[in-house]
Amino acid sequence: MTAAILEARGLTKRYGGRAVVDQLDLRCKKGSVLGLLGANGAGKTTTLRMLYGFVPPDAGAIYYAGKRFDEQRTEAKREIGVCTQDDSLEYDLTVEQNLLVYASYFRPRVRNLRRRAAELLDRFGLSPYASQSPQVLSGGFVRRLLIARSIVHSPTILFLDEPTTGLDPSARLDVWELIDGLRAEGLAVVLTTHYMDEAERLSDELLVIHQGRGIARGEPHRVIDDVLGDHVVIVPRSEPARDEIGRWLRARGAQEVATVLGELRVPVGKEELAELTTRFADATWQVRPPNLDDLFIALARRNGRSE
Amino acid sequence: MSTLSSLSAVADWRSWAVFRRNMLVFARHWRTAVIPPAMEPVIFFLAFGLGFSGFIEDFTYRGIDLNYATYISAGLIAYTGFGTPYYEALYSAYFRMFYQKTWDGILATQVELPNVVWGEILWAAARGTVNISIVALTVAVFGALGLVDVRPQFLVFMPFLGFIAGCAFASFALIFTAIVPAIDHMNYPVFLIGWPLGLVSNTFFPVEPENPTLAALMELNPIYHLAECARGLLVLGDPGSHLLGLLGSSVLWLVPSTLLAVRLTRRRVLGD
Numbered sequence: 364m365t366a367a368i369l370e371a372r373g374l375t376k377r378y379g380g381r382a383v384v385d386q387l388d389l390r391c392k393k394g395s396v397l398g399l400l401g402a403n404g405a406g407k408t409t410t411l412r413m414l415y416g417f418v419p420p421d422a423g424a425i426y427y428a429g430k431r432f433d434e435q436r437t438e439a440k441r442e443i444g445v446c447t448q449d450d451s452l453e454y455d456l457t458v459e460q461n462l463l464v465y466a467s468y469f470r471p472r473v474r475n476l477r478r479r480a481a482e483l484l485d486r487f488g489l490s491p492y493a494s495q496s497p498q499v500l501s502g503g504f505v506r507r508l509l510i511a512r513s514i515v516h517s518p519t520i521l522f523l524d525e526p527t528t529g530l531d532p533s534a535r536l537d538v539w540e541l542i543d544g545l546r547a548e549g550l551a552v553v554l555t556t557h558y559m560d561e562a563e564r565l566s567d568e569l570l571v572i573h574q575g576r577g578i579a580r581g582e583p584h585r586v587i588d589d590v591l592g593d594h595v596v597i598v599p600r601s602e603p604a605r606d607e608i609g610r611w612l613r614a615r616g617a618q619e620v621a622t623v624l625g626e627l628r629v630p631v632g633k634e635e636l637a638e639l640t641t642r643f644a645d646a647t648w649q650v651r652p653p654n655l656d657d658l659f660i661a662l663a664r665r666n667g668r669s670e
Numbered sequence: 671m672s673t674l675s676s677l678s679a680v681a682d683w684r685s686w687a688v689f690r691r692n693m694l695v696f697a698r699h700w701r702t703a704v705i706p707p708a709m710e711p712v713i714f715f716l717a718f719g720l721g722f723s724g725f726i727e728d729f730t731y732r733g734i735d736l737n738y739a740t741y742i743s744a745g746l747i748a749y750t751g752f753g754t755p756y757y758e759a760l761y762s763a764y765f766r767m768f769y770q771k772t773w774d775g776i777l778a779t780q781v782e783l784p785n786v787v788w789g790e791i792l793w794a795a796a797r798g799t800v801n802i803s804i805v806a807l808t809v810a811v812f813g814a815l816g817l818v819d820v821r822p823q824f825l826v827f828m829p830f831l832g833f834i835a836g837c838a839f840a841s842f843a844l845i846f847t848a849i850v851p852a853i854d855h856m857n858y859p860v861f862l863i864g865w866p867l868g869l870v871s872n873t874f875f876p877v878e879p880e881n882p883t884l885a886a887l888m889e890l891n892p893i894y895h896l897a898e899c900a901r902g903l904l905v906l907g908d909p910g911s912h913l914l915g916l917l918g919s920s921v922l923w924l925v926p927s928t929l930l931a932v933r934l935t936r937r938r939v940l941g942d
Contacts, residue, residue, distance in 0.1 A: 415778060418942040440780045451775030455695040464694060467687050468779035513778070 366429070368393050368442075368520045368551040369414065373423035376409050376575075383409045385575040386423070391520065391568075396542070396552040398566030398583075400655070402663040406575035407555050408524070414553065415445045415522050427520070441469055444518035446509050448525045452497045458508060459484060459493040462515045469516040483511040487541065503534025510541060520551040527561060539565060559655030573662055583655065591630035591653040591661060596639065598648045600625030608643055621660050630657060676932045677925065679784035680792070688776060688789020689796070696797075707754065708804040711746045715808060718742055718874060720817060732906060740818045743809045744904050745873035747802055748897035751832035752839050752868055754801040755794035759843035760856055763790045767847065773939055783940065787844060787932050791924075794843070795836030799829035809904075824903040831899055835892040835916060838923035841931055848934035872897045892919040 367390040374387040384406040391397040399407045413420045416436060425432035427439040453461050462480040466473040473479055484490045487507040492499055497508060506526060514521060523542065527535040535558075542565055546552055556562050562569060562583065569586045571579040579589045596612075598605045605627055609620055612629050615638070621628045630653050631639065639648075679685050696703050719739040726738040766772040773786050806825040812818045846859040870877050871893035879885045888894050895916035899909040909916075936942055 412940075417777065417940050437780055445778035447774060447778060449771045449774055451771035451778075453691075453695070453772065453775075454770070455698055460694070464691050465775070465779065467690065468684065468776060468781045470683065470780065512775075516779075 366393070367391060367426075368428060369553065370426045370429075371414065371423060372426075374410065374413060374420050374425065375422035376406075376413060376418065377421050383575050384413065384420075384572075387572070387575065387577050389570050389577065389580075391551045391553050393519070393551050394546055394549045395567040396546050396554055396565050398562040398569045399553065399555045399572060400562055400569055400586075400659070400662075401572035402659065402665075405572045405662065407572055409575075410572065411522055411524055411553070411555060415443055416440060441471070441516065442519045444513040444516070444521040446513040446521065446523050446526060448528060450505060450509065452505065452508060452512070454497055456496070457494050458489055458497055458500070461497065461508060461512055465512045466515045473516050479515065479517070483515060487511045501534070503530050503537060506530060506534070506538055507541065510538070514545070514550070518550070520553065521545065523552060523554045525556055526554070527556065527558060535561070557659075559659055563655050571658065571662065573665060587653050587655065587658055590658055592632045593652075594631050594633075594636050594650050595653045595657050596627075596629045596631050596636065596648055596650055598627035598629075598646070602647050604643060604646045608639070608646060608648070611642065612639070621657075621664060623660070628657065628660070630661065673929060676784045676929055679782070680788045682785055682788075684781040684785035685788035685792065687781060688786055689792045691772075691776070692789065692793040693796070704800060704804070708801045710753075711750045711801070711805045712808050714749075715739075715742065715746050715805075715812070719746070732902070732910075734905065736905060737819070739812070740820060740905065741901070742874060743812070743818050743820055744901035745897050747805050747809070747828050747832070747900045748835075748871065748893055749868050749873045750801045750805050751798050751828075751835050751896050752871075752893045753864070754798040755836035755840040756843045756864055757860070758794040758797045759790060759840040760847055760859060761853075763794070763844060763847045764850070764853060764856065766790075767935075767939060768853075777939070783936050784932050787841075787928065787935055790844060791837050791840040791928065794840035795833045798836035798839075799833045802829045802832040820904040821907050824907060827903060828900060831896060831913075831916060834920050835896045838892050838920040838927065841924050841927035844931035845927055845934060848931060848938045867891070868893060872901075889915060890919050890922060892916060892923055895919055 369391040371387065371389045374384055375382060376384040387410060389397065399410065401407045409418070412418045414425060416432065419433070427442055430439060432439050453464060456464060459480055462483060463476060466476050484493050487510070489504065489508055489511065492504070497505060500508060510526065526542070527538050530538065539561065542552060554562070554565060566583055568581060569583050570577050571586055571590060579586045581589070598608050609627050612631065612635070613620055615635055617629050617631060617635070636650065719742040723737055723739045728735045728737050730736070731741065776786055777783060806828045809818060809820060810822050810825055813820045813822050843859065846856070850856055871891055873893065877888070879888060895912045899912040899916050902909040902912060
């Protein structure tokens with residue numbers, strides 16, 4: 364079994380007496396991507412902020428390469444790369460200087476820094492802009508520079524907070540390729556995203572957070588199965604028995620009945636599906652495997668119910 | 671983080687990394703960053719020093735006759751030593767913290783929050799020394815032209831004195847930077863604190879309160895000691911007790927202000 368680069372046990376953070384993150388455990392291994400998934404307010408951002416040291420946990424412990432973060436904080440931070448969602452680039456400096464100045468915040472110093480910066484600029488397609496301000500960069504290239512900057516000191520783990528938010532589909536794919544390449548080189552990556560296809564394609568493991576707690580974890584398809592079951596029934600808006608089917612499913616204990624543009628989407632198990640087929644034999648509906656979109660909608664609804 | 675570690679962060683390489691970052695950005699725009707702001711005290715000197723001198727009779731200062739232009743020379747050095755770091759730590763630091771998210775980026779590295787605060791304090795004080803140097807140079811030129819009567823050899827000490835006090839003023843300003851909800855609210859620390867404080871500190875006119883409480887408060891004011899220290903050196907070649915007063919009052923401002931600024935900035939930036 365590969366040793367975890369990052370491990371957190373019993374991570375808890377309270378604000379105003381309320382546990383925003385509650386007894387959360389997580390692990391991220393070398394050369395793997397851990398996707399943190401959850402609706403707004405689930406506790407993802409607070410979890411990340413504890414993991415990279417912005418706020419201390421109220422309880423629990425974080426380990427980097429087996430060493431406690433709170434005991435060897437400075438050394439551990441040398442191994443961490445952080446790419447926050449906000450654009451914190453230095454627009455008064457050049458693209459290359461952004462890398463050089465950022466590297467100056469780490470000790471031991473980055474070896475052969477200029478060469479390292481040149482390599483990153485080349486790899487991320489930023490070399491033509493090296494001596495220009497980041498102001499000339501498009502959104503996709505700004506994101507590339509942010510990621511390049513966050514790994515200039517060659518960390519062993521990288522935190523990516525919604526790395527493709529606001530990017531066009533082509534730029535998103537480029538960022539995916541970069542992340543995939545970094546993983547292939549052995550970097551451990553912790554990723555948060557609102558794009559379900561991104562989470563599904565990039566993550567080796569998912570951790571689903573709901574109300575600060577980890578409610579499911581594992582490979583993406585397995586997590587979906589754990590939370591939602593085997594199938595999703597889709598009843599179109601035009602089906603006359605749509606409302607009746609909804610009521611029947613709710614009566615059978617279906618929790619996550621979602622309506623999307625008039626279309627009913629309900630995760631169901633094998634037995635419920637068999638009964639539904641018998642009872643509503645004349646109705647028109649479809650069945651498909653659940654995906655992360657279904658999971659996300661379900662979690663958002665759970666959050667809404669609990670607030 | 672303990673009180674001691676918040677204070678000892680001044681000597682940490684990480685605080686100086688933040689300082690170097692600010693210096694590098696400054697170096698890219700040094701003309702616009704230096705020349706217009708440094709002209710302000712020069713214009714003040716021309717307007718008040720030379721302009722008013724014709725209307726104000728010479729007066730006795732620590733036993734010697736002094737004209738108003740000479741008096742205000744030291745006052746402007748002190749005012750610059752206060753104003754430059756104070757406004758740098760208010761406006762520029764606020765921009766870095768709030769609009770540019772520079773601090774967020776820095777804090778995602780090995781640099782910790784007290785390092786950011788100290789980096790800003792040191793940088794703001796250094797900016798003060800740059801502007802003081804320009805004012806001192808101007809005073810030297812006016813001295814050579816016979817417009818003011820100062821001992822030019824003591825002008826070289828002015829940036830050093832200004833740096834000490836500048837750290838205190840910058841740390842004080844960072845308290846407001848951490849708490850103002852929006853840039854418009856900077857008007858409070860600027861107009862209700864900065865301006866009055868800068869004026870009642872023996873900068874442009876002597877203030878000699880008879881009320882013992884006010885007199886004691888005056889003793890705690892580093893701008894007052896900076897003005898009197900500079901004046902004593904430039905006019906008499908002797909700072910008197912004000913050198914000690916400057917050091918003491920600066921430390922008295924610097925230590926609690928820095929601790930409070932670290933605490934409030936932590937709450938503002940890290941939400942903790």
